[in-house]
Amino acid sequence: MSASTARYLDHFDLDVTLRDAAIDEQNRPTRRMIANAAIGMHIEDAFYSVRELREAVSWIHEGEPGGKRKLASILSNPVGDDFQRCIYYCLAGRGVVEMIDDLMWLEELLEARGRIAGDIHRRRIKARPLVSPYVADEPDGPMVSAADDFRQGRSWWADPELGV
Numbered sequence: 001m002s003a004s005t006a007r008y009l010d011h012f013d014l015d016v017t018l019r020d021a022a023i024d025e026q027n028r029p030t031r032r033m034i035a036n037a038a039i040g041m042h043i044e045d046a047f048y049s050v051r052e053l054r055e056a057v058s059w060i061h062e063g064e065p066g067g068k069r070k071l072a073s074i075l076s077n078p079v080g081d082d083f084q085r086c087i088y089y090c091l092a093g094r095g096v097v098e099m100i101d102d103l104m105w106l107e108e109l110l111e112a113r114g115r116i117a118g119d120i121h122r123r124r125i126k127a128r129p130l131v132s133p134y135v136a137d138e139p140d141g142p143m144v145s146a147a148d149d150f151r152q153g154r155s156w157w158a159d160p161e162l163g164v
Contacts, residue, residue, distance in 0.1 A: 054103035
């Protein structure tokens with residue numbers, strides 16, 4: 001790598017794709033919201049949190065046993081920050097197919113972000129420090145019940161994108 005190339009990559013912004021997605025008017029509002037919510041999140045934490053959330057929502061949609069238990073566990077987790085709840089509630093009520101689609105979209109962005117982070121680390125290029133959007137390491141406010149027998153509302157069965 002030449003000195004001039006290194007100069008442009010020094011302090012690389014790992015959130016640049018999320019920042020672009022957050023202001024791209026071609027993205028639906030839910031995607032812009034969740035892209036904004038992921039800015040500053042730790043590379044692995046963000047990816048695995050979104051992946052876990054997408055899996056739980058997909059399991060419920062597919063009728064997999066344990067899906068509701070998994071989602072209730074995620075939303076009622078007293079450990080960690082509020083990131084997963086933030087992502088879930090940005091998408092809740094919008095239709096399950098759109099929710100899964102948006103989660104898959106964010107998961108792909110975060111996976112690519114992680115690959116880039118690994119690549120620049122191996123090349124010894126400095127990344128701009130990520131600044132966590134959270135001021136505390138614990139959840140703030142009331143927790144969701146961990147009961148897995150929650151009632152699924154209309155958004156789990158009727159999806160405006162599908163004309164249902």
